[in-house]
Amino acid sequence: MRYLIIRLTSLGSVAMSVPLISSLSRRYTDDEFVYVARKDLADLFHGMPNVRYVRFTPSHNSSSLTRSGELCAMVSGLHAIRRFDAVVDLQGDTTTFLTRCWCLTHGVKSYCISRTDALHRWAYIQRSGKASQPPAMADSYAAALRSAGFTIDDDFTALDINTQAAEFINERFGNGVGERWIGIAPFAKSATNTLPFRTTKGIIQYFSEQPNTRVFLFGAGVVESEMLNQWSSIYDNVVSVAGMLSLGSELELMRRLSGMICMDSANQHLASLVALKVITIWGGTTPENGFLAWKQDKEMCLEPRRN
Structure with a gap:
């Protein structure tokens, strides 16, 4: 059987x-799963031999309708190479709508994440937590996969070690024996989830002054990289890795850390994939x-403080 996950x-x-795709990979070893997403994220599925990652690259500055058509055309091309038995849409928006319509006209079963859950989260955010609590995103994903007939477990602990990336980290930063490595990721896509600069500098300075401690600064984007590079030049034992590492190498560096401080951003989810608290x-x-990231503690x- 061959399945497409978007x-x-x-x-x-x-x-x-x-973690859910890892569960599918381990449980359904004779099936193939094709995962489609934007950007180069194949390293997230390292150690899953029956998961094939395909990058979707829409036209620059294209409209939602154009992106939807381009995605549908790509899925049609993949289907022509080898038929999909079902499509599970974990996006559930206008970009994937045409693909779901295409499934109906080509006899491919289609399953979609609950839009009600997404609206529930939006209402919760807009009402500052005064609405009822929405389900976790991972639970919404799991519900969509279960609707397609899959059995999902929650025993994922960490991605397999990426040996090549781990060797690169050793060559670049050493093995860290006798040191405590701390990660700090002060930025997020949303400005409201970005740590104030003065607070960030105070945290970096504190850890940089601790004995046998090295601080690694994580971030992405030109502005973030410039800021992190500036801080790394000010304080001793501080290294900015913004824009320096592949995704696989970044994950392996996180695996070596003793701990990490980050915002509600992608970094907390990446850390959870290598069992970093x-x-x-x-x-x-x-x-x-x-x-909240996979198996991270609410505490x-x-x-x-919120009113």
């Missing part, structure tokens, strides 16, 4: 699905929104 964006949302700082969102979440 979750186009974002990095954190794709990462949240990885993190202190997560929440700003404009809360863990109750449904975005490790720091939230501002």
Whole structure:
């Protein structure tokens, strides 16, 4: 059997699905799973031999309708190579709508994540937590996969070690023997989930002054990289890895860390894939929104006081 799974964006949302895809890979070893997403995220599925990652690259600045047509054309092409038995849409928006319609006209069973859950999360955020608590995103993913007939377990602990990436980390930073490695990721896509600069500098300075401690700064984007590089040049024993590492190498570096401080961002979800416990700082969102990373402790979440 051959199945198509779609979750186009974002990095954190794709990462949240990885423990469930790992469950499918281990349980249904004779089946093939084709996972479609944007960006180069194949390293998230390392160690899953029956999962094939396909990157979807829409036209630059294209409309939602154009992207929908391009995705549908790509899926049709993949189907022509070898037929899909079913499609599971973990995105559930206008971009994937035409693909679901295509499934209906080509005899391919289609299953979709609950839009009610997504609206529930939106209402919870808009009402500042005064609405009823929505289900976790991972639970919504699992429900969609179960509707397709799959059995899902929750025994995922960590991705298999990426040997090549681990060797690169050894060559670049050493093995860390006798040191404590701490990760700090102060940025997020949303400005409300970004740690204030003064607070960030204070945290970096504190850990940089601790004995036998090295601090690694994580981030993405030009502005973030410039800021992190500036901080790494100010303080001793601080290294910015923003824009330096492949996704696989970044995951292996996280695997070596003793702990990590990050915002409600993709980094908490990446850390969860290598069994790294993190202190997560929440700003404009809360863990109750449904975005707490896989098996991270609620007690490790720091939230501002809310009225």
